[in-house]
Amino acid sequence: MMSIEVTIENILYFGAISLSLIGLFGMMMLQNVFRILLSLVLLEAGANLLLVLSGVRIGGVAPIITEGMSAGVVMNDPVPQALVLTAIVIGVGIQALALALIFRVKRNYGTLDLRKIREKLEKDIAVSNEVSAPGSYQAPEKLTESTGANQ
Template sequence: MIPALTPELILYATAIGLTTIGLAGVVLSVHLFRMVLSLVIAEAGVNLMLVLAGYRWDAVAPILTSLGEQPAMVDPVPQAMVLTAIVIGVGVQALAVSILIRIRQRYATLDRWEVAERMDADIAATAGTPRDVSQEAPLGERPLPPIPAKRVDPSGSES
């Protein structure tokens, strides 16, 4: 039973598809920057979903063009919400990228599991405990490969 391919279905499928692709990307990626990009995709999907929540076929943008009788207008509230959500997304992404720059300078990698391992090692070293085996990669006590001597950037190692 395949439903008819209406514009309605296409738009909803796009919104939900983008959200799903983004979320799947976050879960499946091993590179931290790709995870952030996947989040951007997912956010685009939900923003489309929000706009759709107030959309009408027979209506114009909610701006008065003349006094007197008005044509039907789309719901202005979701548009305002999307504006807010987009700006919030931009702020979070910029912050994410700046943290990623620092991590890359310190750990010389952006691989998700390697960063997690090094973080666990760092936390354990600060606390002075034997390292807990990582929850996500229970492969026993893997010795960490040494950070390559030739760093990607010599200048930004410490701020």
């Protein structure tokens, strides 16, 4: 049985992993597209925190050389910090791109619910292929009802 000390690093690792898992949970379980985007932001933040924590050293200072600094001082690892610096900026680009896609989804389908979008998408595909609407293996009764009402 491993004993776990309560130190600052352990608390921070716990927070980072929990944040990533909360984001992953949201991305897999929720049905609203906008909320899935928010979960993606959380997942990204947790991964970034985990990456920065891997470069922290005990008693380290920021990797910036200042004037009164003695020679033997320990510095944090600059490489993960530079990686995360890049990742955060790319993350906001991904966020804006996903938001633009969500705008288009809203304009075309009129809803943000993932199940309704999937239903309408399958119907569109069936109409464009000139076959009857397929029954989904997940909810056959509901789907046939909705398509029957429209015909």
